[in-house]
Amino acid sequence: MSFCLDTYLQESENYEILISRAGFKECKQLIEKHAPEIIHVKAGEKILGVRIIGIPPIAIGIDENKGTITLPYTKPCYGTSVVELPVDKEEIDNIKALDIKE
């Protein structure tokens, strides 16, 4: 079964919300400051089973040592949050392949 971010956030506690109910630009800056490695993806790219919402290029943080990714998560009435969550190495490689290499 494929991974789904929405389901994961509802059913797990193994993630960290770095900021919530924020603006997209603020979230992008936070990701770029927080993660040791950054890739950028197109708006609407599917990561962990959901389309990433935002203004491209969208920053996704990667921490290979911790085995986590950090990404923006937007809902219409609640603004944008930044979530850091653990993912396996294969998924990190899949996400890296989406880098649009600015």
Add this chain to the structure above:
Amino acid sequence: MKKALILLGCPEAPSQTPMAVYSVYKLTSLGYQVTVASTPSALKLLEVSDPQEFYVKNKIDIESCLENLEEGSFDLLVGFVHKDAAVSYFVTFYSILNTTSIAVVFERDSEALENYVESIEQSTEATIVSARAYHNPTPLRVKFDRALKKLED
């Protein structure tokens, strides 16, 4: 038949629901088959406003719509933007659909309005209809009509 998608944001601004119904009416009269994508709460407001689906015939949840959206799914995108999150949603739908688009941007606060317009201008080639509006949809309606007329000419 040409297909249009109307993208609604958070329904807390009173202008959004009447402008949504009006936009469906206008686009239908221009020959579009119109679908409205919205949150469940925005959908409730539409259902009460148009109980017999006289105007709004096709409705879809915004998340399901986004999940299955592909380039070419619609010929026209009209997005209502009055929050930062709505800017992100509009730009994302625009990026996937890659089609003619109109952003209807409205806010009470002029600085926020300017920021939303600037973000959309920098990320898309959409036509932008913007007004300082919250309760009163008239400034938006007038500018939206002008944008549609320009689109049709």
